[in-house]
Amino acid sequence: MIQKRRELRIVTFVSGILLVNFPLISVFNKPVLVFGIPLLFCYIFFLWAFIIFMTYRLSKKQL
């Protein structure tokens, strides 16, 4: 159980690194507005919220 949680932490960490860096980030780095909000802004803040949520889940005693 502890091992699994450890692995999940590292997976989240590594995917975070990949998702916010070039080249992957350039997929969303376009001058497009989604409901008036820039695509990149949406992407970064959604990703951010997602990482916070994952960390929150991982911080729970029960997984």
Next chain:
Amino acid sequence: MDAGIVILISLLYLILLFGIAIYGNKMSKAGQSIVNNPLVYSLSLAVYCTVWTYYGSVGRAAETGLGFVAVYLGPTIMAPIWYMVMRKMILISKQLRVTSIADFLSSRYGKSTFIGVITTIILVFGIIPYISIQLKAIGYSFDLITSQNSSNEFWDSSTFYKDKVNYFTILLAVFTILFGTRSLDPNERHEGLIAAIAFESIVKLIAFLAAGIFAIYFLYDGLADVFTQGANNPITSHLVTLKTNPASATNWFWVLVLSAVSVMFLPRQFHVSVVENNNVSFVRQASWLFPLYLFLISFFVLPIALAGKLSLPTGSEPDMFVLSLPLFHGHEWLALLVYIGGFSAAASMVVVSVISLSIMVSNNLLMPFLLKTRTAAIEGYALLSDRLLYIRRMVIIIILFLAYGFYKSVSSNFPLVSIGLISFTAILQLAPAVLGGMYWSRANKKGAISGLWAGFFIWFITLPIPTLAESGIISKSLLSDGYFSISWLRPYALFGLENVDHISNACIWSMIFNIGLFVVVSLLTTQDVDELAQGDIYVHIEKYSNTPDMEVIRREASVQKLKQLLIRYLGSSKARYLLKNFDGALSDKNADNASQEFINYVEKTLTGAFGSASAKLLLSTDIRRQSVTLEQLNELLNQTKDILEYSQALEEKTTELTKTTQELAAVNTQLKQLDVLKAEFISTVTHELRTPITSIRSFAQMMEKKEDLLPEQKKEFLGIILKECDRIKRLINQVLEVEKIDAEVDSLGESSSIDSTVRLALSRLQPQIEEKNIDLSYQSSDHTIMVNLAEDKMLQVILNLLSNALKFCDAQAGIIRVTLDRNYTENATYLKVYNNGQYISEEYHTKIFEKFTQVKDGNLAKPEGSGLGLYITRKFVEQAGGKVSFISSEKEGTTFI
């Protein structure tokens, strides 16, 4: 706004903070700590957000769009593994009473004085620019908020005594001294300070969010409006995306790395997250609460930058958009709130940074120096601890005025963020030695010293010196010609590295040399005894944190001398208090030789107060250490490791054993239950067998005695006898079937079609259905569905379910519905048999599929059958990998699925 009012409010705010701090201290003394919870801990971590975040982010966003966000994304990406790294750092620091990042390193590499000195120098050089931008922002925001008023003619930044930043610096120095150096605490804990920091974090967040909401919802029609206008305006349209040239991409990456490292190793971050930590488990909550704080404070940055660019007159300073937006649009009180928020951000950073720097400078730089050069003179000083407090106060004042000087000469010409990043790059130099020290046991002192020096040197020539050149303090030709006029030594394109920005250039080269030398030198040289012992504690902290004093090197000292040491350096009242805390010392008060525990206790106490290297020096004269060779120590460490592993293995064995015992007990009760059931079964079966035999016997007897029976009667009797024989046969068959299942005779591998089996079963039961006059319908599926069960077993299952349905369905108007359905989303097949008879009461819900269970119900006639039907059904279905369940309610009848 009038300058007098602003000054008054700033002062009142500082007094309020001080009140909170005093309250916090009082509560912690009373044992009702207000900082002992994860929320306050997380808020105190938000000391990370300085004026850089508060004012500088918007300035950066006005230039690079979302480029500013990397500084906050870095810590967020670290967050998932934060628990692993921070937890280890905290455990190590608590174990060894480490009170600063410099001491953390010095202690790891054999309590080396030299490592402590280098780290302190790097940090002082690195942090002073950072403090200077706080001073700059305070001064600038003060100027701006009072600019519409003529009464501030007195202020003139070119004259020292007329420069208000100077007064703010003095104010902050007083504030820091009052907060941080009231007494010498062996743990360097300041609960009151943390309470004030947490409060400031709330203030700055609220003020910033207020400014954001004002800019977006009062000046514009919400987020979409700001962005749409921004995207359509040629001045700002480039801000909605990141630049994609290689230089920007490299910069983006390195800023992520810098911030991820800084959030752990900046002196103030180390202080609040490690030294002031009350409980290791708080890191768990903080690892998501702190990124959430960063998320909130970053959310409005880009919209504010766009709003500032679009609505403020050109030439406005982007770093001050947050403040100038409400000012320009005439909302003075909102501007005042924003000003206070910025002041909070600056004050909390300055206070914590300067306190932690003063601890490092006094413990790791000055103390060892004093102890080495003036040992004789030290003996004459009554109290070293009092001296230390004076030293710290002096250090605080000196650091703040160095920062002030840096601000006057350099920072005023640069945006906030670019100066801040110079500091972050200095912090990055510590990362290899810290992380390597925690996870790589071969990392040694020589490697760490080489790496730190190399990294620091390259940082120094690629960032601070060219910055001085840019502001005209040294010749500007350095930038274009390079050091010694050698073109590949140009500071911003070192070794000809073109096409990257200044920060990436410095990061890349400093890291190559820092990590390279650290690793290579560590591999080529050996550790001494102290390094090996300390390294083992750092890398395998879990081995030590459960057993408080697992000492590998035996040391000897007299109790009397150790006590004298404590009294001499900490004062007699404090020493008495500390001795009282340590019961072990009292028990062997008169013994000449102090116990290992007591020696450790004294060393830790002194480490907390003076740093590990100084404590080692202080003790060196009074402690004789058992001489140990490197090989012996290595062996000892391995032994302790073996013992630990052995005890862990033992623990595992024990848990395994308990588990087995529990399982055995469970099996035992199950067996007992089975025994009872078997007995019941035998009585049921014999009873069941007796009934038909009795009737067979009586009819046969009748036929024997009465010879004048009519042929019809005879035929009827014989019919009954045959029927009863069938019943016996059925019963015996079922018993045999049960035995077969229990013996687990498997016949897997065969398969059958459900549909055809159901039809077969229905045709067999046709007579009974007609007899009871039941309305039966069967709805088949469109597809042929196969199950992994032999056809005869499947038939048995369906017959059981159907005959149960027949048995129990309503006597007058029975309805039975059979539906076969394939659910492709769940990839499952459902065979539902529904009847409208008696419902199954709750108490039988779990028992119904057990062997020999019969539903006992007074109203119901004794059902025919042995109670084996559903048990057999369940066993067969489970063999095929399926499940039997049912829904039963009074109104709906019973549906078996």
